[in-house]
Amino acid sequence: xxxxxxxxxxxxxxxxxxxxxxxxxxxxxxxxxxxxxxxxxxxxxxxxxxxxxxxxxxxxxxxxxxxxxxxxxxxxxxxxxxxxxxxxxxxxxxxxxxxxxxxxxxxxxxxxxxxxxxxxxxxxxxxxxxxxxxxxxxxxxxxxxxxxxxxxxxxxxxxxxxxxxxxxxxxxxxxxxxxxxxxxxxxxxxxxxxxxxxxxxxxxxxxxxxxxxxxxxxxxxxxxxxxxxxxxxxxxxxxxxxxxxxxxxxxxxx
Amino acid sequence: xxxxxxxxxxxxxxxxxxxxxxxxxxxxxxxxxxxxxxxxxxxxxxxxxxxxxxxxxxxxxxxxxxxxxxxxxxxxxxxxxxxxxxxxxxxxxxxxxxxxxxxxxxxxxxxxxxxxxxxxxxxxxxxxxxxxxxxxxxxxxxxxxxxxxxxxxxxxxxxxxxxxxxxxxxxxxxxxxxxxxxxxxxxxxxxxxxxxxxxxxxxxxxxxxxxxxxxxxxxxxxxxxxxxxxxxxxxxxxxxxxxxxxxxxxxx
Numbered sequence: 001x002x003x004x005x006x007x008x009x010x011x012x013x014x015x016x017x018x019x020x021x022x023x024x025x026x027x028x029x030x031x032x033x034x035x036x037x038x039x040x041x042x043x044x045x046x047x048x049x050x051x052x053x054x055x056x057x058x059x060x061x062x063x064x065x066x067x068x069x070x071x072x073x074x075x076x077x078x079x080x081x082x083x084x085x086x087x088x089x090x091x092x093x094x095x096x097x098x099x100x101x102x103x104x105x106x107x108x109x110x111x112x113x114x115x116x117x118x119x120x121x122x123x124x125x126x127x128x129x130x131x132x133x134x135x136x137x138x139x140x141x142x143x144x145x146x147x148x149x150x151x152x153x154x155x156x157x158x159x160x161x162x163x164x165x166x167x168x169x170x171x172x173x174x175x176x177x178x179x180x181x182x183x184x185x186x187x188x189x190x191x192x193x194x195x196x197x198x199x200x201x202x203x204x205x206x207x208x209x210x211x212x213x214x215x216x217x218x219x220x221x222x223x224x225x226x227x228x229x230x231x232x233x234x235x236x237x238x239x240x241x242x243x244x245x246x247x248x249x250x251x252x253x254x
Numbered sequence: 255x256x257x258x259x260x261x262x263x264x265x266x267x268x269x270x271x272x273x274x275x276x277x278x279x280x281x282x283x284x285x286x287x288x289x290x291x292x293x294x295x296x297x298x299x300x301x302x303x304x305x306x307x308x309x310x311x312x313x314x315x316x317x318x319x320x321x322x323x324x325x326x327x328x329x330x331x332x333x334x335x336x337x338x339x340x341x342x343x344x345x346x347x348x349x350x351x352x353x354x355x356x357x358x359x360x361x362x363x364x365x366x367x368x369x370x371x372x373x374x375x376x377x378x379x380x381x382x383x384x385x386x387x388x389x390x391x392x393x394x395x396x397x398x399x400x401x402x403x404x405x406x407x408x409x410x411x412x413x414x415x416x417x418x419x420x421x422x423x424x425x426x427x428x429x430x431x432x433x434x435x436x437x438x439x440x441x442x443x444x445x446x447x448x449x450x451x452x453x454x455x456x457x458x459x460x461x462x463x464x465x466x467x468x469x470x471x472x473x474x475x476x477x478x479x480x481x482x483x484x485x486x487x488x489x490x491x492x493x494x495x496x497x498x499x500x501x502x503x504x505x506x
Contacts, residue, residue, distance in 0.1 A: 079418065106424065156414075
């Protein structure tokens with residue numbers, strides 16, 4: 001369970017708050033999509049959850065743990081239970097698919113073992129199992145820079161899942177992918193979400209994708225929460241309010 | 255003249271003035287080449303080459319290579335961790351970052367030959383002080399180059415490593431080193447080449463190797479040996495350049 005109480009984030013040198021006085025509670029089992037224009041605070045919201053961004057005021061509570069105000073060691077313990085995937089995948093270049101997935105276990109292991117790459121058979125088996133789950137077992141020894149965008153994001157997902165997370169965060173994970181691949185990635189996320197009983201929180205630009213997969217939608221505008229509810233209730237009026245323009249259908253689609 | 259602005263002509267004029275004064279200061283005068291006959295006569299004494307000392311020369315060449323190699327390898331090994339402390343995005347603290355920056359630029363500003371001359375007083379003549387001199391200067395140069403590579407690296411992977419709960423230093427190492435590695439190697443091979451030339455100069459002040467032999471042969475007018483020394487040096491530099499590009503291509 002994630003609780004945010006009156007969270008305000010302001011970036012140095014800016015007048016307007018990136019997030020202002022945001023209060024929300026999200027529960028395990030929910031597949032949450034966060035909508036909003038660029039600069040509405042979606043990224044900031046996601047990054048507050050695992051402490052990549054420190055709020056100016058307010059508190060973030062994840063399960064039993066206080067994210068805000070956590071020291072370095074405590075923060076690492078929180079982060080290792082929170083998987084995160086990114087728009088640009090953020091994989092480690094020159095390493096293989098399997099090696100990238102193994103880095104997902106870094107938070108649980110002593111640094112010296114991580115540095116030397118000493119993994120137990122059980123850990124290697126776990127990485128291979130996750131790779132099978134995302135359908136990349138045959139790519140395991142390929143270097144990640146030789147993969148397609150969709151495959152890279154699946155590596156990103158595998159790296160997050162190998163953490164055995166209770167929460168999965170996605171910061172625009174499909175914004176660099178073509179529509180078909182984006183849909184595939186969402187289907188995979190939904191499948192993993194159900195199998196592992198996660199709280200999944202994902203930023204998206206594509207409202208249709210959000211309505212298709214989310215069990216709950218949050219919409220942000222200028223750092224404020226303007227919608228929190230059932231995807232079915234996110235209608236044309238809400239679209240207009242969120243994006244400041246009317247939802248247009250392609251000609252002949254009326 | 256549609257391609258040119260007024261400021262272009264001003265730049266040109268400033269450049270011309272600078273060139274003129276630089277020529278005055280360096281006594282630049284092409285007409286002095288009318289005595290080039292002397293040079294031809296001098297160069298003719300270089301041939302035929304004297305091969306009698308070839309084995310010793312090869313040994314000295316290996317010594318020079320070893321000096322340059324050790325000076326650059328140790329330089330790299332020491333510079334690599336230092337540059338993470340000297341890069342804005344990975345430095346553990348602002349103070350350490352500033353100290354490292356100042357330290358590196360200080361070390362870099364001292365030419366190898368000055369380090370060599372100072373070290374001679376405690377270490378005596380020979381290749382050892384030359385290795386240390388090359389290493390010190392290389393720490394300064396590679397520290398700067400590598401820390402700039404670190405600062406230009408994509409921050410995405412570093413963020414991902416932090417997000418999985420890795421320790422900060424481990425996150426920096428794993429996310430940045432693979433990104434910059436080909437460029438680090440490029441820099442290393444370039445510095446290795448420079449170090450060969452430097453160790454020749456350090457040979458002139460008693461640092462050993464083929465540089466010292468070249469200097470001695472020259473001072474004792476043994477031009478038939480000088481020519482072979484020069485040939486060996488050329489072959490050595492070309493070989494290192496060749497091996498360097500081979501390794502770089504294998505890595506990238």
